[in-house]
Amino acid sequence: MQKLIFILIFCFIGFGFIILPEKKYKQKDLPIDVRVQDLLSRMTLEEKVAQIRMFHSGLGVGLNEKDSLVLSDDVKGRLNFGIAGIKSPGDSYSPERAAKLNNQLQAYVIKNNRLGIPAFFVTESYSGVDARGCTQFGRPISLSSSWNIDLVKRIYNAMGHEARLRGLHLTHSPEADIARDPRFGRMSETFGEDTHLVTEMIVSSVTGLQGDSKGLNSTHIGAVTKHFAGYAQVSGGKNFASVEISPRTFIDEILPPFKAAVQRANTLGIMASHGDINGVASHANHELLTKILRNDWGFKGYVVSDANDIGRLHYFMKVAETPEDAARLALMAGVDVDLYADDAYALLPKMVKTDPSLIKYIDEAVSRVLRTKFTLGLFENPYTDIQKAKEVTRNDAAKKLAYEADEESIILLKNENSILPLDRNKKITIALVGPVLNSDAKSSFETVAGANINFVDDKGFKLTNGDATTPLLTPESETLKGIKQIVDKAKSSDLVVLFVGDDKYTSKEAYFSGGLGDRDNIDPVGQQDELLLELKKLGKPVIVVLKHRRTLSINTIEQHADAILDCWELSEFGDLAVAKTLFGDVCPSGKLPVTVPRNIGQMPIHYSQKEINFKKGYLFSESTPLFPFGYGLSYTSFEYSNLQLSDTVASTKSTINVSVNVKNTGSRTGKEVVQLYIKDIAGSVVRPMKELKGFRKIELKAGESQKVTFAVTPDMLEFTGLDMQVKVEPGQFQVQIGGSSDNVLIGSFEIRK
Template sequence: MRKLLFIALLSIFTSCGKGDSKAKDYKDASLSIDERVEALLPKLSLEEKVAQMRIFHATIGAKYDNNGNLKLSDKVIEKLKLGIAGIKNPGEHIDAVSAAKFNNKLQKYIIENNRWGIPALFVTESYNGVDAEGCTKFGRPITSAASFNPALVQRQWDVVGREARLRGMHMCHSPEADLVRDPRFGRMSEAFGEDTYLTTQMVKSAIKGVQGDYEGLGNGTHIGAVAKHFAAYGQVLGGSNFAAIEISPRTLIDEIYPPFEAAVKDAKTLGIMASHGDINGVASHGNPELLTGVLRDQWGFEGYVVSDSNDIARLHYFMNVAETPEDAARMGLVAGIDIDLYAEDSYAYLPEMVKKNPELEELIDRSVRRVLRTKFILGLFDNPYIDIEAVKTGNRAKASLELAKESDLESIILLKNENNTLPLDANKSTKIALLGPLVRENTKAMFESVVTDNVKFVAEKGFHLTDETGGAPKLLERDGKALDNLVNIAKSSDAIVLFLGGDEFTSKEAFFNNALGDRATIDPVGPQDELVERVKALGKPLIVVLKHRRTLSINTIADQADAILDTWDLSEFGDESTARIIFGEVSPSGKLPVTVPRSIGQIPFHYSMKEINYKKGYLFLKDGPLFPFGHGLSYANFEYSDIKISNPEMTADTELEVSVTVANKSNVKAKEVVQMYVKDEIGSVTRPDKELKGFEKIELNAGESKTVSFKITSKMLEFTGVTMEKVLEAGDYTVMLGTSSNDYLETTFKLKK
């Protein structure tokens, strides 16, 4: 009887299962992403859910040996039993094909060793292209910002997205959407400069590029972006990493937020990373007003928020705003952080915490939905593996390498060119000395590849800037013999190119454990100024090529050099591109994405500060910047004229058009960046001296002219008023069209109610 009853019950349960048309299978690709997420989420145990909220770094034990075998540590094997949100930088130190094979094996292992076959996100970063072995190396973000060419930047990041996906990566903890206005900050070159509008355009382009304009995510050709660090991370006091951030709410809303808002609304970034710091005392990793109120409720962000390295746990042991590690985990969860990066002492506690506070599981479900949604968007459940044959032809493609060179050429800035020192004659028989601490092993070869045998080169580094230790590099003592040798080489040359500035040791991210990267001064380190003065005394043409990752107060260089090329940190072909500019193959067209101060004592010092900041200078220091934002010379002579405005008045419901004619009064074909600035003459709160509101890069043949037009909309004129609400105020405005923030033609208009 019992056996018959069991068979009957089994038959009922089986028939019910077969007849339940509402049951959905998360593996069914015909369902919507939200339906697949909701079909999978209830299946997960609490521990499996929390595993989908954690990322670990591959260095804890995910390797690929010399025989192509997957090698996993016991720690990694234990973690992967429950599945995982993702792994950072798997295969970063091996070539692209090997990385793709390794990541295919790693992904296969992950899928086969968790109950529901949930794939993992493999995560990289991008500062010079994909931060991994064997990828195309582009210039750093602040370098590409100097191009003032968003379309070019989008093409560059399109390559980043493609090359990363070919390695088996899925997300990128880039781009940096914050502003950088303090050159003491070691991470300055990771961002796109000091200006809100320029950074916004660059961030949108970078995200659209790396994500394949969103369409590249699901079809497996691109990766998702994680815009960072939200918010105001670059505004740390003293330019010191991990320091406090004190910033007015008005500045935060009007200047810091817009690039992030555009990343969410316009570029559809898949991820956001929270900021290390606080904002006026409220730690960003525990700030629900920021991570949920602004990001999700105001802007409608639907992706996931990831912590910065260990920063949820640091709410307890570093920020001192959480009593216990468990309190820190709760704060992060409530605030809206979905993924814990690296830590073993924060979200790892969540399963035990839910036993005491079951209501937390609803917040856990909220985060897991966002992570699973991302994996479905990327198509990882349906197509988790990489086609190895595609890697062989797609990585470091010829077009990608040529794009790196093109980006270089549009990003190099001609700061000074006294007496038309540049370009040099590539056909003239000359001997040129390439000297200084930023000369590389291949610098001479790259210069030789650009010119004929008539031009002879001698190259000598001479001295290093530091001892080049990784954590806290130390300055070296002055080497008199090395300086004498460089000067002697210069004496026997017809022209001298000095490679000066800074490198990856003098400007870098400062970590915990005494790894330093910020600086208390911004003067060039070592005896670089002395070298400039001694070479200048020889009376020969002196060209300085600046390579650097932070703005430097180059007073001696600016005074002594006949010509200065600011190259920031270019691609792997940087010296070749520099040579092509020096010898006139291409006219420089880059513009400064930052203001160059004369002294560290001027900081803060960005062009768009409030007008009242410019009323007084300093004793014993010349007023103004050494070089203004937007500055950049050309081998052509551009003449601006005939500024026009379509109407002297506008309302909230109308637009204006302003135009200027730009003529190339030379025999050189060249590109120019036409910039539009707007100034609100009187506001209910103190207003910026001027704000960049538009730019266009144009190319003009010798003798050619072009009329460039911009629209002025009421949205451009809005700002946060006295009551902390966005306002549009009637009154007088000045619009400026020109070649930099200090060199322009202007006209006026009135906004009427």
């Protein structure tokens, strides 16, 4: 009998098939869906649930002094059945040590689960990869100020490559949120206030991180676009507060960046929002996470919760009566991975015993996680090259890229009497002072300025005590002492460069327990205005370098400074870029990605509000913004002329080409951001004052002209009408092209049925 069985098996093999079950999931040439289903069919319930949970490496993942893996008993227990992923492993290590850690950690994960399923390792990337030794780029709000989508893509491409070299596979970035309330402490993590600008920046950042999706299986990481959706619209600008927003605004203004991330950039993941939409918690919103995201948009990736937010459906948002109800709501809504919680998806094995219908939803979530891992090539390529992590991370090309972005992101807000650029041929002393002055700024300025310029520097005082949880402002007595110290130092100078704005503690994320980061006003904290006024009493020119993470109401600065450079938060090379800009080696070309209010009482202030919001002003104050959206000066000048339309009458399906001549009328080469706005004259619902629909950054030599053409396509004219259907309505439109939202040439066209 044994001989007969052997012969039968031999015959089956000889004819090209065998009756023994194959491990199709290990066959890299098979379609991913086939591999997913094969692996899923082999998994126990406990193994499936492990694939929809994630924990933080802070629970006990590290290396000892011999660079060998050390895991806590807690972590070992969590890996018994495998795991979806682990957050931030090795982030505090050098790239080389992180690669060593992550290779050993991955080997442990694979060896210690029955089916050998690898884990994905996850980071964040607000200013580059959020890990030691990586290139530190400008914050997203700074990068958006460049209005250069190609540059932004190249930056995120570098981030994605550096992350993968460390052995990381995903990042909980970028943020597709629209930031219109500067009270919100996370403003700098976004790309600004405008739907179109944010959309284009999101497409650039996601495609960059993912290496145009071609790099996902080896050289780059997956983007997890967040927070879906409406997160930055929180009431009162307070993190975790409710989101009050109309369905029409939600569709037309909030969703487009996310839709573009899915359909144009192929984002691998989506993170759900802390908040709610019209009372429906985002983590329990089937309409949002399944109907819109998956059914309507065709999203094939996975959805991860924000930290602990599934459990919070019960104990914070109180839309679930029990922790089990919270887990059920999130799972059925379409949340695939539970980030951090031990009181949510961890409960599913017991819940299935009484409610077997949950298996269907668990299988769907697990399938999406496994598909992500196959897409990332983790079954074939689970490890990274330690030597390359050491040699390539933060290389010269990446550092040069960070500096290039700084040059293009700096915004010249004011330049009274053309005081800038400074003349390095004059023998003068310059005082570098102020509470956000970096300790090494002087050396950067000395490198740029040359032998004729002498520098003195003095920080004077700090804005806060540096408490990362809930910072306290420096006591007034210490601040006043620091102001006197600065003024005394500046007396010996011929000109003052004053560094003011925010430190990283005055504008930050407010954490769920204990930490604050939002503010109830946006005036510069402490006595920074008083510092400027005291310096002005010296009778010397004062140039303000503004470093900040949220929009500030800089009325005193705008009124009294001789020049203002708005830098937001630049890269690690920011001071060098500032120095080169001040001395004219760089011609500023940044433009505001937000509208700057005079005070918090003007909110909302974004330029694209409904037109009726602009009818009346306020008693006893200016109603206009301090600086409009899209604004930014240059050391040269640009003239717009000859606005032309290919057609003045078109159908709802037609494209109209609009062109304008832009001429550099100054004496030096400069870059200009040409901005296209559309105004719908009348609609079935109240329409915005205008909306950005296109932009292009061009470089012109002195005296050079260029014809810039935009295609006005039907999708630019669409909005959600009275019947809640997205459409192009016939009627009159304006096309506006210029260098900012309030400085444009205007043309008209009509759309007919």
